[in-house]
Amino acid sequence: MAADQIKQVRRFNRTVAERVGVLQDHYLDGTRPYGQARLLWQIGDGETHDVRSVRARLGLDSGYASRLLRALERDGLVTVETHAEDRRVRTVRLTEAGWRERTQLDARSDALAASLLDPLDAKQRDRLLAAMEEVERLLTASTVSLDVLDPDHPDAVHCLRGFTDELGALFGFDPANSLLPDPGELRTPRGLFLVARLHGEPVGAAGLKLPADAPAEVKRLWVSPRARGLGLAKRILTTLEQQAVSHGRDLVRLDTNKALAAAIHLYRTNGYTEIPAFNDEPYAHHWFEKRLPATA
Structure with a gap:
């Protein structure tokens, strides 16, 4: 990554921080700093939230989130309670006073x-808004994490269910x-299962089979509709290719259905060549393979 790129990002960060006022002790001329105001706004959607999910959404460590919550609770803006069915889980919701302050925060945010x-x-407004939309999309894409999980992990199961439900409807x-x-084919050493998370929530996944007597094979690539447009499918595919190379493979294969036009386009534009059928998958109409360089 070039040094001038790093400098540009830092300049952008400074400009945004100064312009939106996050450096002020009293954000938007309110009564509290930005961290507390942002947390208050996040909680205030009319639901009772799991504190862990709020922390994940905002990318806060547990200690800092606890200090922010204590400040809001001390001011009578939120109520933090132990979950009725699981005492390990804490929940948070706005009080009436919290709702009043959030309404003021919304009005001041609109004014800003x-x-x-x-x-x-x-x-100029059109240019700025278009640039903001693009920056938001790219920054969101950069927050997605990719982790190898057991195929029986709840997040993996969630993605597999999403894959099945969407293709069933399609x-x-x-x-x-x-x-x-078989799940065992997606566990080390026979394979792996990759899950993408956005703000702690699973939004995409794919498996990689690593059979001893055949090329590596990509299975069940899926991205949640709410995470599409972020380039996530390509990122997952590329990561699986890198995993295949790290396991000593130089060829990867996959199959897909003719109804999945976006997937077919993804494979063709990322170096996959259509080949004769290599399995008897009843839902497959196209079979592809890609020769992997040693430095994939």
């Missing part, structure tokens, strides 16, 4: 947004009729 746009002419996919890999 307007102040960013007001000095600009119509063309073309009647029934896992009972498919050549589904």
